[in-house]
Amino acid sequence: MTSSLANSISALNSVAMGEKKADLVLKNCNLLSVYTREIIPKTQIAIFNDRIAYVGQDASHTLGSKTKIIDVNGKYVSPGFADPHLHIDQFVLPSEFAKKALLCGVTSLFSDPIDIVSVGGYKGFQEFLKLGENLPIRIFQVVPGGLPVDAKFSNSNSLSLSQEKLAVKHPHVLGLGEVFSWTKVTLREPKTMKSLSAMLECDCIINGHTAGASDKKLNAYVSSGILSCHEPINFDQVLERLRLGMWIMIREGSIRRDLKEIIPRVLSHGTYLNRLMFCSDGLDPLDIAKFGHIDHCIRESIKLGLKPIDAITMATKNNFDYYNMGKDLGGIAPGKFADILIFDDLKSFKPSQVFVGGNLVVSNGKIITLIKKKSIPGWxxxxxxxxxxxxxxxxxxxxxxxxxxxxxxxxxxxxxxxxxxxxxxxxxxxxxxxxxxxxxxxxxxxxxxxxxxxxxxxxxxxxxxxxxxxxxxxxxxxxxxxxxxxxxxxxxxxxxxxxxxxxxxxxxxxxxxxxxxxxxxxxxxxxxxxxxxxxxxxxxxxxxxxxxxxxxxxxxxxxxxxxxxxxxxxxxxxxxxxxxxxxxxxx
Structure with missing residues (x-):
């Protein structure tokens, strides 16, 4: 279980003031600040329980007899990476995928489990939620927004409107997954519009999929409360969507790889980066073993001219700003969860150490925490x-x-x-x-x-x-x-x-x-x-x-x-x- 900020403020406040002692202090950090686009040397980070209490040049006032101190020795420290849109209901169990993602520095996954719902309906969705819980990685889910693909022909299971409303009450379910049959929106198909309205009433996020949509159709889609898309394959599509207030997840995954078509034009155009993210949309086992995950997106973007601090920001802060989770995640600052990566350099972006909620889960390229296999129901x-x-x-x-x-x-x-x-x-x-x-x-x-x-x-x-x-x-x-x-x-x-x-x-x-x-x-x-x-x-x-x-x-x-x-x-x-x-x- 993770703490809520509301229940943590007194303790964090006390640690920041030195009246209560930290559990862990990282010192001599080269901090990659996603808030100021700078690298801050000799930073010290004090952690209490699973959150950060103090970030500054001297955390000595937070040290106690039981405080663990790790000297980072001038290595680079960043927030944990996030994949804001992928499908992990394929190939391997979430517990197995988590191992590979963590080794790549990915500490948060935003999962759209459309196929487990296609097969198992609401019951399958509930079981998949359980498979993603109590792991040393944060897995957030959305209710699949694309089922049935076409009710005239589809054979898939799907969730009813009442089941969707029930699903988003779960603390790890953030809203509606990609609404990829965008014509259902532009034609105002009744069930789709009711689903969108219900999500907006609950202040939930709605993910988009706008391949082939433009001008009035794209405007109609965005005006329906859908504010993200991972489908642009070139800069012109990115720019059209950004101009309409959308957030863009630049896809670099096993089915499509779009970075090289987009990043150079983003840089030459001087586009604001604050609504740009990386996503995989799903990775097969061979690709994650060969290339990596979000770390690969960072490396490739830097080769294309992006500054390392900007690539890190796109891989961290921007994702949580989009999901309205910035008070908890996305940066290294007081009050945030202590999801922290330590790098030897700014080239490989393979973390030597990974902390999730202040717990060390990866050290020297190896998983050092126990990941238990979940029981799976027979049906x-x-x-x-x-x-x-x-x-x-x-x-x-x-x-x-x-x-x-x-x-x-x-x-x-x-x-x-x-x-x-x-x-x-x-x-x-x-x-x-x-x-x-x-x-x-x-x-x-x-x-x-x-x-x-x-x-x-x-x-x-x-x-x-x-x-x-x-x-x-x-x-x-x-x-x-x-x-x-x-x-x-x-x-x-x-x-x-x-x-x-x-x-x-x-x-x-x-x-x-x-x-x-x-x-x-x-x-x-x-x-x-x-x-x-x-x-x-x-x-x-x-x-x-x-x-x-x-x-x-x-x-x-x-x-x-x-x-x-x-x-x-x-x-x-x-x-x-x-x-x-x-x-x-x-x-």
Whole structure:
């Protein structure tokens, strides 16, 4: 538990005056002040309980017989970093993600658990809150603001208005997550507008997602109380949003990396930095192991010309100002939580020591605090509600010998368009064509147990495998199976049913690689290192077989994502997103 400032002021006041003694004093600090944009040498910081009581040149009056003194020896000291928008309901449990984030100096995470809600509804949201509590990192949550993506087609669970109001009463739930179907706002869809109003009445934050919005549509969106966006991919989009009073989270994560397009123009334009932040929007295990987290954003921004103190401010103070939490977090000053990083230099930005609430949790690049595994209820490990598959479950029938198929053509791992292909029908069954790079693709409702499913065709995948299947997808979480033959599609699907979720690659009836996701079919219970190894094997097994894309795991992830054009597949059908209509797999 952390203290409230209201209950701490007498003690902090007494320590600052020297009448009560500090628990910990850091001396000889080169303090990176995010309040004055300066480095203050020979600073001393006195900490009582989990908050800072004194910052100045001489904390000797706060020393007592039990006060611990750490001589920083002229190293650099900054507030802990924050990621203001990411999705941690993927790959690993929060306890495992926390270990890697802390090593990167990230002491606060602002989580949007949209996929755990998609699978588990309000009950799943509550369980995920528990998984993020009592860890040596601060995890703040928001109520997912994007479900259902499109009520006409979506299969996801979501929260009712009454459940949203109940959720924000939790002390770690700050408001509404990214409202990414912005047309629901501009068209004033009733449920969306009621949700926004309820959040504003509770003085909650509302996060935005404005990809593709501009001018009057963007104005309408902002006037609805949504004041942030992590979607700008260039400076012109940043500037338009800043001019309308928005806060910008510059994204540098596993799906998009936008720093290099934005930071140089910010500097040449002389833009105020006080509403700019860094965010990841989510990191896969390989990327966080290779690049880091918010520390990577700082390093890259400095290479692009940003001053170190300004990069630190964007990684710290600005985040908490946006979330209206500046009295508690974001800087090193009296009254603030003692979330403190110590650096050897201003180049690597890998902290040698990390304090959270005055407790040392990282020392010399190692986690030195116990992070307990949480118990996970059985129901959330049984969300793949599908029967055993046979190859007959993937049949597409036609009486014609020559069939014109409508395909989902992959332009990238994420972007699709409608294509077409001539296929043969043998004994009334239409097969995929590996020679023509035309695959079958299937989506099965694995959450509700309805047996609802769709079979279609996918083009331009390019891998010499039998099947690739996943139970994790944005934000429907259907079972998605891509295959060159029906038998391997059945093997892949049955493997995921048996494991109750994950990713799997199959060829000639054999499992080439597998990554189990035991929790809600989207999160592994295994260690970060084990998940990283299995994830790498998944991608490499597909890449080594000749896949046309460098990040093949993203393909099933985005195939059902209704917020992007132009054609998607869900258990309910193949959807033309712009026309909001279904497409038949064959003409």
């Amino acid at each position: 959330i490990k049984k969300t793949v509600k599908l029967k055993k598959f046979t190859k007959n479950d993937f049949l597409i029938k036609s009486k014609k010998k020559d069939v014109l198929a409508n395909t989902i053509f992959l332009e990238t791992e994420i972007i699709t368009k409608i294509g077409s292909a001539q296929l043969k029908s043998v004994d009334g069954q239409v097969s995929a064509s590996l020679d023509s790079d035309v695959w079958k693709v299937a989506a099965f409702d694995r959450t509700h147990g309805t047996n609802r499913h769709t079979i279609g065709f996918l083009e331009n995948f390019g891998a010499d495998i039998g099947a690739f299947a996943s139970t994790w997808s944005f934000h429907e979480n259907d079972l998605i199976v891509i295959g060159s033959n029906d038998s391997d599609m059945a093997v892949a699907s049955n493997h995921l049913v048996k494991n109750q979720g994950g990713l799997v690659v199959v060829k000639s009836g054999k499992i080439l690689a597998s990554l189990p996701f035991q929790v809600a079919g989207i999160i592994s219970t295994e260690s970060f290192e084990k998940v990283t190894s299995n994830f790498e094997k998944i991608n490499n097994s597909i890449l080594d077989s000749g896949c046309n894309f460098s990040r093949p795991h993203l393909i099933p992830l985005f195939l059902p994502f209704l917020a992007l054009p132009s054609v998607r597949i869900l258990s309910g059908g193949i959807v033309d997103v712009k026309k909001r209509s279904y497409i038949s797999p064959i003409n």
